[in-house]
Amino acid sequence: MWFEDAVFWILAVVAIAGSVGVVLVRDLFRASLLLSLVFIAVGGFFILMNAEFLAVVQVLIYVGAIAVLFIFAVMLTRDVQRGNTPNRLQVPAAFIATLLLVMMVATVVTTDWTTLAGAGLENKSRVAQIQAVGIPDAARLTAAGLTADEVTDVQTGGLADLLIGEFVLPFEAVSLLLLAAAIGGLALARGRGR
């Protein structure tokens, strides 16, 4: 357990310092590098929470595609070295952000999570056992004490089952959104009259 805690705190420091850097560093190129550092740290958080697939997707999409797009954009527009200047709203923005942070932290701390539905089920119910193994894997599931039937049930299930089962409508909507975004991006990038 101490090992996971240590990793968590290292990742937390990296993620928070990185995101402070993203908004404060003047050089936009460095800001985008710091942004990819934050993405990787968030991927590490996902691994800590047993969401291995999500961590890999995070690195693949955010670092491999989105950060690269940002660097492209930074390079193709001018004024990179001193580009990241604040505007007039700096003080009110800081005020609002701090206020929101205080509110959210207060909410998190004062909420009694153990009374919520499903909390504190770890090591008790089957649900928690499956959560503990993240993306279902036969060996680990049997190790967690499930019978063979349930194992195949969960194993063939997982994210894929949810995505094209229960959440098939949002899934299709998102694919439509991606198509629209691709067409829109093309239209915007081509510009008028060309």
Place this chain on the structure above:
Amino acid sequence: MNACVLNPHSILGGNHLFRFIYEGVGQMLPCWMAYVVAGAAIMLILINAVLLGAAIVSWGERRLLGRFQNRVGPNRWGPFGALQPIADLTKLLTKEDIVPYGADRIAFTIVPVLMVASLLVGAAVIPFAKDVALVDLNVGVLFILAVSSLTTIAIFTAGWASNNRYALFGAGRAVAVLLSYEVPVVLSVLGVVLVAGSMSLGDIVVAQAVPFFLVQPLAFFVFVAGMSAELNRTPFDVAEAESEIIAGYHTEYSGIKFALIQAAEFGGALVVSGLIATLFLAGWAGPVADWLGWLWFLIKTFIGIFLFVWIRSTYPRLRLDQIMAVCWKFLMPLSIINLIAVTLEVFFLRDAHGVLTTADLWIMAGINIVIAAVSIAVFGQLIRQQVRNSSQTAPASRLVVSGVSTIEVSQGQG
């Protein structure tokens, strides 16, 4: 008597190699120390295997290239010149380590480290014998693709931080190629995952009763072509085309940093060959003796490297627009055809439990080889026409455009 037993339910529990070292060391050391020692041992194996392998690949590639071109290749130092990498490394280490004026010093320094690190992390999940991978991830395939996409950022940073036009050109080209070829490569790997029914590299090897380069020749073709583009190897090496833009993104690198970048390139060839061996040539599975798995794996990896060198020495370099055309108009349709064909075959051939038998795999192989031959012939003909047309018209029109804009600019300044 045995003090330390690794909990099989922990995240490292499925890792045979780690457990073996951990429990062996645990006989004489306290448990937490055995934990650290085992981790360090795994890292030691990984780093040495990949970097030593990269050195051997660099020598082997130069020798092979020499044979292909009717030359001798490096043959002076050691038997058959096998100690040449050591000589190269010594030379590079004694060179001055220059950071160019006006460069972004931190970003410039971080690039070689980033490239080697992403390579090493990717190499960790490849199983090199039965049940022995340094890390056994259940999303192994995606993991390798994800960490190899870190290279994109490293190359971009190299080009930007060097404060050199040619480096920036090279980086821009490299990133364009990497981003485009990611798509067909991932689509072809998807076919493999579909048939194997798992994203873990170990399971994919087990699923290959028939090697997948027979079951999915199209995916194999697309994967090899796409990967040689992602590695910036010769038919696709516009990113470091030395006759056009000096050396591309690593123009300004020298000394140890250059050595690391070179190690990352040759190590990349090694890791990708290992990946090809695992995904398409049935990895450690061999004709006899499972305990000889490492040998079969090495032989298959060598086949992969030989394939790359062969391609490199055979084809001339493509232009950037031709590379893009090959990606989007040739490899992309092929990978989609492969994916659709494989999906349909799996859908109709699988039994009630979703399992494919060896006979099913042979049927798929028969159908897919025909599909591959036909579609490569058809799309090859199409792309050949297209490229021929574009090479007749495009450069001329582009010349006119650039000439006009030059005139406009000069008038504007006057």
Place this chain on the structure above:
Amino acid sequence: MSLESMLIVAAIIFCIGLYGALARRNFIAVLMSIELMFNAVNLTLVAMGRWLVPFAVQEQLSTVLTGQVFAVFIITVAAAEIALGLGIVFAVYRTNESVDLTDAATMRH
């Protein structure tokens, strides 16, 4: 590592992103800050899915991954958003010769 600490880290990242989105002049910097906020939300979703499960879905074993499914959707939406956002950046840059948001306050071109 607990639900609370994970949520607090996510809240801090979210608020840093909020500050950046409100207080930066550069269009690209604002988009980066928005990406930070997306990531914070993803963290929250996965943490909730990891530590809390609604009673209603307990019978269906696979539905414990709901939090991750939402994170997948958010990643997709973020990718689409960034493709369009950067397209708009280039369009604005082409007309205004600048990516300064205070310059882009007018709708004419």
